[in-house]
Amino acid sequence: MLDVNGVQKIYRGKDREVEAVRDLTFRLEEGELACLVGPSGCGKTTLLKCIAGLLKPTSGSVEVAGKAVTGPPRDMSVVFQEYGRSLFSWLTVQGNVELPLKEKKLSKERRRTLVTEALEAVGLADSARSYPWQLSGGMQQRVAIARAIAYEPRVLLMDEPFAAVDAQTRADLEDLIRGLWQRFSMTVLFITHDIDEAVYLGQRVLVLSSSPTVVQDDVAVDLPAERDQLTTRSDQRFTELRARVYSEIQNAKNGQAASAPAAT
């Protein structure tokens, strides 16, 4: 569903070149939920922009559903970390969710159905007529998530979406994402710097090295599909996986090669 082939990104400044991403190759199957973790400053955001078609990679290619990405693909939606800056303050919650659908030239009834369904799915049915600035941070990010879902994407990209919300809201939003993923059967790529979050959410965790970035490790998360903040996080297997991802990230920071590349 999502193919990333040898993506490299070099930023060329006046007198120096910065290689942010060296060589990234991975593949997400249809309906998969994968998390990308890496040390801070490892080029996660650069990678996201390349996948989203906002940035052209220096070499390599990205394919969504077999089609090469040259600009933002139609069947992909993105949730950014800065929820406050990715919502239109002058539009209501409903207006924010509906805007991309107008551009999709959907009928009024269809738009209304999608908006209502998406807002209900994120638990904001009662706030449709509010403005984003009247809501808390967590609720604002729910609006951005509702907008992404109403767009009916086949691939959902999330760039550290919960980095700026408090811990309790974060736990709620993590469960929300798993619920939505199961309900709407999308392919989800979730970028985060939080190891616990990556293991808790994903079916698979891709560990990135520090910049210039390569895939350091690919960990399959063999936890049961029904996850729960309390029981899953205290599960023996969860702790093992968490430790493994953690040590890989330490290795990545110290510049060592993966102990077991692409192991599962």
Next chain:
Amino acid sequence: MTLVIRTVRITRRGAVRLTQLFLLPVLLILLWWWYSSASASYYMTTPGEIAATFVEVWFSERFFVDVLPSVGLLLTGYALAAVLGTTLGVVLGLSSRMRATAEPVLEFFRAIPPPVLVPLLMLLVGVNTPMKVALIVSGCIWPILLNTIEGVRSVDPVLADTCRCYGVRGRRWLTTLVLRSASPQIMAGLRQALAIAIILMVISEMFATTSGLGFSIVQFQRSFAIPEMWSGIVLLGLIGVTLSTLFVQVERRVLRWYDGVRAAARDE
């Protein structure tokens, strides 16, 4: 019982507000009254006399001959400047190359005080209404243009990326993203321009014309019709206050979201 207390409270609050609004104007009028009646100067007229003359002079045919055309002129020039200024501002704000080319020229034109354009415009356009409109536009356009450029340049990159991801482009991109993002700055420019427009309206009517508010005031002064002259000045002040009150009403509606965002940021 509570109803009585509440009514008293509301009345009291209303009284405080009224006092705040009118205390200083009333004091100033009293001061003026005392000074003008004590003064022996022929040119100082008491507020009572000005008020009586005001009714007599402006509640007459003059309202249609002098006042309405002047206000029409003002609004025409202002509207033209608003349309031209925002359009050019959006174009220049979006293209850094065009901005680099145009900026030195803009700075030069902006530095020219508009009143000195009067002789030039009289030669180029002639002594007529288009000349007056041109003068108002030439003065008003700068704050609108420069503020629009700034506003368009400061569109949030995350919001711009959001629009790209969701395929928001063309007209909807322009109106929903660019113009709305820039609206606080555009409104600030429009507010400055309004004050300039009033000044330029008066100046445009002081040269080689035979009607209008500016012309009337100069005419009264030259024929020693002093109370009439004062009443004209008062009328100009009232027009200014009315227009800026209307502007504030419009601004409050357009920038409701902006006030909300700022209030929310303060609470955090």
